[in-house]
Amino acid sequence: MELAAGDRVVYPNQGVCRVTTIDEKEVAGQKLVFVSMQREEDGARVMVPKQKLESIGVRKISSPEEVQKIFAFLRADTEKADLDWKVRARTNLDRMTGGGLQGLAEVVKGLQVLSELRALPTKERELYDNARHLLVAEISAALDIPECNAEDAIDIALFPPGKERPKRTPQEFARGGAEDEDIDLGDDVLGLEGADLGLPEEAEAPEEEEAGAEAEGEEAAPAKKSTRAVLSDDEETVAAGAPLPEEAAPVKRKRGRAPKPKPAEGAEPAPPKKRGRPPKPKPPVDPNAPPPKKRGRPPKSAAAKAETKSDTKKKKK
Amino acid sequence: MIRVVTLDEFEPRQLENFTKALYQAFGVGSEHTATLPAPAGLNEPYDAVKLIEAMPRVPAYEDDKVLFLTSKKLADRDLPTGKAPTSGFALQGRDKAVVSLFPKKNLEEGFKFAARHALHQVGHLWDLHHCLDPRCAMYPPWTPSFPNGEPIFCAFCREKSEQKIRMTKS
Numbered sequence: 296m297e298l299a300a301g302d303r304v305v306y307p308n309q310g311v312c313r314v315t316t317i318d319e320k321e322v323a324g325q326k327l328v329f330v331s332m333q334r335e336e337d338g339a340r341v342m343v344p345k346q347k348l349e350s351i352g353v354r355k356i357s358s359p360e361e362v363q364k365i366f367a368f369l370r371a372d373t374e375k376a377d378l379d380w381k382v383r384a385r386t387n388l389d390r391m392t393g394g395g396l397q398g399l400a401e402v403v404k405g406l407q408v409l410s411e412l413r414a415l416p417t418k419e420r421e422l423y424d425n426a427r428h429l430l431v432a433e434i435s436a437a438l439d440i441p442e443c444n445a446e447d448a449i450d451i452a453l454f455p456p457g458k459e460r461p462k463r464t465p466q467e468f469a470r471g472g473a474e475d476e477d478i479d480l481g482d483d484v485l486g487l488e489g490a491d492l493g494l495p496e497e498a499e500a501p502e503e504e505e506a507g508a509e510a511e512g513e514e515a516a517p518a519k520k521s522t523r524a525v526l527s528d529d530e531e532t533v534a535a536g537a538p539l540p541e542e543a544a545p546v547k548r549k550r551g552r553a554p555k556p557k558p559a560e561g562a563e564p565a566p567p568k569k570r571g572r573p574p575k576p577k578p579p580v581d582p583n584a585p586p587p588k589k590r591g592r593p594p595k596s597a598a599a600k601a602e603t604k605s606d607t608k609k610k611k612k
Numbered sequence: 613m614i615r616v617v618t619l620d621e622f623e624p625r626q627l628e629n630f631t632k633a634l635y636q637a638f639g640v641g642s643e644h645t646a647t648l649p650a651p652a653g654l655n656e657p658y659d660a661v662k663l664i665e666a667m668p669r670v671p672a673y674e675d676d677k678v679l680f681l682t683s684k685k686l687a688d689r690d691l692p693t694g695k696a697p698t699s700g701f702a703l704q705g706r707d708k709a710v711v712s713l714f715p716k717k718n719l720e721e722g723f724k725f726a727a728r729h730a731l732h733q734v735g736h737l738w739d740l741h742h743c744l745d746p747r748c749a750m751y752p753p754w755t756p757s758f759p760n761g762e763p764i765f766c767a768f769c770r771e772k773s774e775q776k777i778r779m780t781k782s
Contacts, residue, residue: 336705366693410744420744420768427741431704438692441661442704443736447752448691450742456697456754460746 296348296355298330303436307352307394310429311335311436317345336432352394362437365400365430369452377405378465387422396433402426407453412463614642614734615672619650619682626719630681633727633763634734637749640777645670650682657685660701664708675780677737678708679730685714697754700729702736709733727763729753735769738776743769 298304302314312332319328328345332353343351357365377383387405390398406415406423415423427449435445454460595603614634616627627644634642650658651666663680670678686698702709711729716722731749743750746757748766765773 363692370693407744415744417768423744424741424768424772431741440692443702444689444691444696446704446741447689447696448693450752451691451693451696451754454752454755456694457756459756 296353298348303335303356304332304353305356305394305396305433306332306334306341308391308425308429309334309339309341310432311356312341315340335436352392354394357396357433357437359438361396362434365396365434366448366452368397368400369404369449383409384418387419387426391422391426396430399426399430399433403430403449404453408463411460412465412467613640613673613676614638615645615670615676615678616642617645617667617670617678617680618647619680619684621647622681622683622719626723629723630719630727630730633723634679634730637731637763637765638734638738638773638777645672645678650684657687658682658710658712660686660689660698660710664701664703664710667708672707676707677734679734680708680710681713681726681730682710683713683717686710686712699753700733702733704736705739707737709737724761724763725759728758728761731763731765735765735773738773738780740769740772740776 298314298317300314300316304312304314306312312334314330315333316331317328318331319326321327329342330345330348331340331342333340343353377386383405387402390402403423403426406419406426409415409419410423427446430449431442431446434440434449435442438445440448614631616631616634618627622630624644631642631644648668648670651663651668654663654666663686667680672678686701689696689698689701698712699714700709700711711726711733713719713722713726716725719726728749732753735750740750742752743766745751745766745768746755747761747764748769749761749763750765750769751758751761
């Protein structure tokens with residue numbers, strides 16, 4: 296790749312940079328050609344040996360034709376995100392480090408589609424934001440338009456005006472073919488058909504929650520309390536397509552014990568309950584049984600009493 | 613500091629509520645700085661990009677954000693993927709944004725509408741991108757559910773804006 300001072304390039308995971316100088320420097324006795332770049336966003340500088348540029352993935356900014364292909368890709372409704380979070384994380388990391396415009400668009404599109412099924416966990420939300428930031432910066436540079444317009448252009452492809460985003464179902468994400476995770480272990484196979492598992496109602500999670508559980512602990516990122524007007528920490532972010540709270544507020548389940556049923560009219564009111572522990576039932580009395588033994592030391596006999604008196608008198612003397 | 617500059621006359625009490633909503637969302641001071649006339653030569657509907665460029669300089673510190681508020685209509689923008697309905701525009705990561713109250717007539721009627729759009733545009737000034745949560749003010753503003761929402765951010769956008777503001781202050 297031939298570069299000259301003033302060229303604009305894309306550094307993977309860093310964004311659009313401008314080449315400032317290309318000069319030869321001696322490092323550890325070796326003469327190397329270094330390319331100095333400055334990130335346009337904040338002016339951060341980086342020096343890269345020229346022979347390393349390709350392996351790092353530094354490339355020139357995409358052409359407007361390539362950007363048009365990206366818009367067509369974003370507009371298409373064919374991309375399905377992988378539901379296996381490990382595979383998804385690895386693939387997205389590869390796409391980000393690869394540094395290609397198509398890779399960035401795939402990350403954005405994939406996570407956006409996934410968000411239509413359920414809210415993204417924090418790590419993926421950050422990844423989505425980073426990918427979007429890099430994509431916006433490159434499209435803005437490629438088409439020479441303000442960043443805000445570049446972002447709106449992306450989102451008009453992703454969220455066409457006048458339409459709410461569709462709500463996806465886990466079935467749409469199911470992959471075809473006989474893969475291990477797709478084997479249908481129905482109730483009849485497991486021998487559970489018709490069996491009452493005795494689970495309480497709350498234990499039976501809906502399908503969406505099961506799908507969301509794969510994100511493991513990542514979703515449980517605690518947000519610090521603040522007095523600022525934001526969605527409260529108890530509320531989770533809403534997946535796309537879900538109605539706003541004002542439109543359809545879910546019925547809140549009342550907490551605590553259920554109220555007692557009211558007695559029928561005309562029926563006698565139940566006698567008031569005595570408080571405290573109920574008395575023990577008395578054992579049946581047997582008339583032939585010996586009288587109960589008295590507890591404690593048996594009383595002294597008269598002779599023994601006299602002896603003790605005489606002993607005390609002697610001691611006094 | 614967020615400096616609100618109006619291009620039309622608004623009720624002072626309504627403006628106070630408007631700046632209060634901005635203060636609550638970002639946690640930085642917000643005030644109505646001035647009322648300025650629209651630049652000469654611009655016709656309604658205003659071209660948002662040209663309007664921002666043509667507005668006279670407002671006295672402000674380097675880190676301040678200036679938000680222009682108008683009741684006039686802003687023209688839809690022609691973008692590579694189609695026309696973008698425009699109720700506001702911001703220079704991403706910089707210092708100027710504009711918000712239109714149109715089609716609402718005044719701040720009393722369109723308070724939520726204006727506050728949510730203002731949060732969105734000022735969010736862009738602090739480098740926030742569009743959000744996936746329909747309840748967040750950074751959700752794409754042309755979606756049907758956007759005007760009905762509250763002027764609030766989701767936890768992610770709130771934290772990101774806090775971080776950006778903290779970095780700016782330091």
